[in-house]
Amino acid sequence: MIDLHRQAFKEEAYELLAELESSLLELEERPDDQDLIGRVFRAMHTIKGSGSMFGFDDIASFTHEVETVFDMVRNGKLTVTSRLVNLTLAARDQIRAMLDAADSGAETDLQASAGIIVGLRELAGFGAGGQAAPERREEAAPQKKDPVTYRIRFVPPRDIFITGTNPLNLLAEMKELGTCTVVAQTDGFPPLEEMDPEGCYVYWDVILTTDQGENAVRDIFIFVEDDCDLKIEVVAEHSRYDEQQDYKKLGEILLERGDITPDEMKAVLSRQKRFGELAVSEGILPEGKVNSALAEQKHVKEVRQEKQVADASSSIRVPAERLDLLVNLVGEMVTVQARLSQTAALRDDAELMAIAEEVERLTAELRDSALNIRMLPIGSTFSKFKRLVRDLSAELGKQIEMTTEGEETELDKTVIEKLNDPLVHLIRNSIDHGIELPEAREAAGKPARGTVHLAAVHSGDSVLITIADDGAGLDKEAIRTKGIERGIISASAELSEKELFNLIFAPGFSTAKTVSSISGRGVGMDVVKRAIEALRGSIDITSVRGQGTRITVKIPLTLAIIESLLVKIGNDAFMLPLAMVDECVELTREDVARSHGRNLARVREHLVPYIPLRRHFRIAGAPPEIEQIVITQVNGMRVGFVVDHVIGEHQTVIKSLGRAYKDTEGISGATILGDGSVALILDVPQLVQAAEVAQN
Template sequence: MSERPNDAFREEAYELLIELETSLLELEDNPRDMDVVGRVFRAMHTIKGSGAMFGFDEISAFTHEIETVFDLVRNGDIPVTKEMVDQCLLARDQIKAMLDEAGGGPVVDRSQTAQLAAAFRAFLPETETEQSSLPAVAQNQAEQGETRTWRIRFRPAPDIFANGTNPLSLLRELCELGEARVVAQTDLIPTIDDLNPEACYLYWDIILTTRADRNAIADVFIFVEDDCELSITAIDEGGCLDDGESRKRLGEILVERGDLKEDDLERVLAARKRLGEVLVDDGLVKPGAVAAALAEQQALEKQRGNRPPADAASSLRVPAERLDKLVDLVGELVTVQSRLSQTAAGREDATLTAVSEEVERLVEELRDLTLNIRMLPIGTTFSKFKRLVRDLARDLGKEIELETSGADTELDKTVIERLNDPLVHIIRNSIDHGIEMPDLRQVAGKPRQGTIHLAAMHSGDSVVIEIRDDGKGLDRDAIRAKAIAKGLMGENDELPDNELFQFIFGAGFSTAQSVTNVSGRGVGMDVVRRAIEALRGAIDIRSDKGRGTTIRVRIPLTLAIIESLLVGIGKDRFVLPLSLVEECIELTEKDVAAAHGRNLVRVRDQLVPYLPLRRWFDIQGERPAIEQVVITTLEGRRVGFVVDQVIGEHQTVIKSLGRMYRDAEGISGATILGDGSVALILDVPQLVQGAEQEEKSATQGL
């Protein structure tokens, strides 16, 4: 079932608003960059034109006010000012509020809309004010450049009327781009007995001479691209129109368009009648096809100019719910494939084994392809934070610049959505607590403008996101005093910085001297930690007083299917993310005795702490004479987990735990094995903390 047109418009408009915000922030830094001005204008024009087509007249009228101003900016009549950018950002928020209202959100304040419209009219010169209510599309729709002629075939789906779209509105908008010849094709209209009055049987051939590029033409059909057949071809490329001898003949055009076979053309060329008449008389082409080809021929004769077209991009919009369902089905398929492999391994049947291996290969490819489809660049989230930093810094009277890198790093869309709020909390804290006021920075020998650097990078099957500022850093003594006051540590306890700084992620923990509308109530950083842990991630914080703070967040690429290591303790099965596993070694009774009661094992002359999972989960039964230690690495720390046996690698389809088990320590989820039994997924970061606490307690007891 296809999306409703209104839903398609709103979805596209939201994407355009994100692009608009990014362009406006760039324009604030480079007000003379006409490429950015063009991007702002195109975004506004697309929202305006499509809004009018789908019945969003209020949005269309309001956006026209902004478009008129930026049309004058494009022509060099008025300059870009900071006030103009501020008003545009407010207008962008107002358009978003209108879209939200159309989707069932809160009612928009119409007085705010009127005030913003008046503010934009104030930017217009007096000579333009009277004309600001008139459409400027026909005059300024096309991009500056050489004139070219395009052949366009628009064949809408038969049910386009039922979707609320009027094809004639699209054709009118297309005609505004330049000089157009439109030919309606009627050969698909059935007899009256078979005619469905609610269906569209017409399609159109358009010969368009314009300065607009392919993208501008395609934008006219952007909201019906999934419900039509559309071809856009430049017909004056290769310099053919500069050569008077290269005039295309009617038959050549028909063959090129695919309306006539070349053999049929050669057969009728000997006739004395005009070619078009002969072709129609012989029933080889319809009269409409000849009319369209003649229109193209006339346009080619008139038009002089040449520029090769850009390649058209091919894409397909799919609702997110369908992708989620696809991933769920692939997960179930992985589980069934695991059962098939296990069954084949237990039988001496070469045919079954061969089929099992082939299914395993295909399922693995399908899994990787499906997960890649859900991958999005994290830059879509990064771009939102530029506005956050700009507005919040202005409210606090600070000068702050946001730098980003690694915006093309890809993550599962679900992870990106759930990562937004934690990153907002961290950046707000950096702005409020980290970056000093400009005068204080100057006194400290720093530039007045502070910097927050947001970076993303791949690390195995995880992504590391780093938020770094050059502010005053964390006050170690204040954090320690607060931790002692709250009973989190003793007065004589000494903790390394990385452990001490973890206290700021506790609920109600704040060292702020005053409460502001940004922070200071001790809420936020505990939300960050819970959100990151819910993503099976880890968070680390480092700070240098007077120089700044760096927070590193490590999260998995996807929450759906992971490669893991399957281990066993007695009859119970557990899995660990394979990306965290470094190696597996044996643990004998002799090794345990040599540690003198401490949970340490020597690995190539290095002592590694370990956690006996049998004791941690209180699993009864006899320990084997030789146990296995799975060595993991997390944020540079090596910790081992003692199990009875290492079974091997496993494709783990992650299943969330029920509400009763969400607080189970050391467990982050579950998975179904090939034999139908359940294996628990170990929460490695939480278990690492447990191992370190045990080792610390053992050390203090000596």
């Protein structure tokens, strides 16, 4: 159980570190934004508190140092500077390294931790021993705030003990903030036979008077607030000019809390007894709630305040493995549903067909719901790249701003994970090869600061991701010269602009004059292309010399279930991803004869090259008199695939091939049809590439 809690902490910590990084990068641009400062502080406070709770004492101790500095920032004692942001980003990286080391058992770099702590203490005006420098302490002396009285109702979740949290520690921490009265409420206890010995049935009402502010109160509950029911109300503010006056009556307090209705209060007031005694004797209220209201009345007679309510929120965390299992089961269900529909059609049974149609509808809804659960906004990936741009631009001496658009665009989590590395390569190339040095940009009449724009938008069942820069653009002549040197093209070859730009995806191709830590070795763009094609995506480049380059990546929304076109060659069935299919046309014997042995078809006055799949896969048997060409789009080029018959659209549940067939050229996976037979899913880009190689 402890291991599960430690793992849950680590998952939460990784999320907080990602949020921390994006907040710090925004804070560097808006150093006076109090909301951002609060987000950074809360992230650090949560990591510290949860880390200490689950045995990550080194992380808790280290994070405490950063939290202390940002507490000074939050209280106006310290301003946000580039050095503070740099040190905090370094601290964020160090915390992540500590989390990673907890799994691998690797040693943590204590010297790096010590260096960051020394830098933070110097920045905050603290000495090596943690004591503030005398002149700093004088400047930072806080102005005395007027005390405020809060009414707090803290209802912990039933399983709070199981998560390792002791609510009494939270109450004890609250007492350190000022004058505090705590009343335990026990009206939630069930009968003994129904009681869970590990459950918490108590909740607390707290009356607190403090000059620390509401943030200090919230910070105590910061790492349990999402799971508990927490209400904080300001019931009185106190200043030296307060006039002495009686506090609210008992009935007013209970009515304000919502513990009693106006009608119930009128019924009680119509009697002669004291309000509290009547409410208890009539069974309207438990004695604990009356005692709590009396405690507040007594407390606030000494100190005063006004109401402010905070909403509690709740969420649920599900391991990714469970979502993957759910999607796999839905995939199996789609296959069974296809079999049911086919069986119903063959038997010509109206009642069975009606059931099959209902199952098909429900399966489609379940499929869409299951896939939507795995969808994540791509903004979670975009935020990581801001740090990359910041660090690389500083390393290269360039001024670069990263802008983003469409962060809310959703993609399957599996696709997002596999997309991270290709996008990193593309952005690094934009920074190194695209954006010029400030002096070169100014000489060309451009602003010294360059821009890398990252955008995402839905396009049917795919997502278009664009990386655009306003840099120097691609040098077509340099690319052509390098292509000839590498033997990729001949000196007499006539290439279109698109074909010329596609040369940069050749293995080992690079136009960089020097090798740096960022690029120049010719490793990267070919890897990018392979990674994108492995996701059944495509990549397209447009560029204008002196104005910039735009790279567009087209990726399917999900890798689990796709819409495909089912085709047949002899008795063998194949699938082509429907997103790549433009149209289907007939190919007759006369058409083949007119091409004089070349695999070219004239489609609406345009020549389209095609690949005869029967010949490519060496399938025995004679083709029909009229074959079909399925025309697809691959990297902006139209290519046809000749098959015997086009059956129609099909919902394809992708199954991976076994190890023996893992590297089969031109096949990316398989699926099971309604009759139980297997259909292979064609890897369209790989088939085109293989045909180009064979032709050369």
